[in-house]
Amino acid sequence: MLSALQMFITIAVIALATFATRALPFLFFGSREPPEMLAVIEKNxxxxxxxxxxxxxxxxxxxxxxxxxxxxxxxxxxxxxxxxxxxxxxxxxxxxxxxxxxxxxxxxxxxx
Known part of the structure; x- marks a missing residue:
């Protein structure tokens, strides 16, 4: 059985990873146009x-x-x-x- 600390750490890591995957595109492409390959992937x-x-x-x-x-x-x-x-x-x-x-x-x- 997982302890409360292990569960808290697991939830925190998952939350951080989810936030990072949402925030990274804005950090990389916030001031410029994304590459054409990314637009093709987004469309298809x-x-x-x-x-x-x-x-x-x-x-x-x-x-x-x-x-x-x-x-x-x-x-x-x-x-x-x-x-x-x-x-x-x-x-x-x-x-x-x-x-x-x-x-x-x-x-x-x-x-x-």
């Missing part, structure tokens, strides 16, 4: 992260046994449709998560 990073999340979510789907990935495809379609329609990531993620939980918990596709 969110779609790359979303692609990795989709791949991670679909990696363990059993494609050859019932329900053949249908809940995953339905919820992926709902999330994409909501996101393109409302342009609200939180709304699409929460509704997609809730829909997936309902489809899996209540075994909606058990007839397959």
């Amino acid at each position: 990073l969110p779609p790359m992260i979303l692609l990795l999340l989709v791949i991670y979510c679909l990696k363990d789907v059993q494609w050859l046994t019932a329900p053949y990935g249908i809940p995953e495809f339905v919820t992926t379609g709902v999330v994409a449709g909501l996101h393109f329609w409302k342009r609200n990531a939180m709304l699409s993620i929460f509704i997609g998560t809730a829909l997936y939980m309902v489809l899996v918990q209540f075994n909606v596709f058990s007839f397959l």
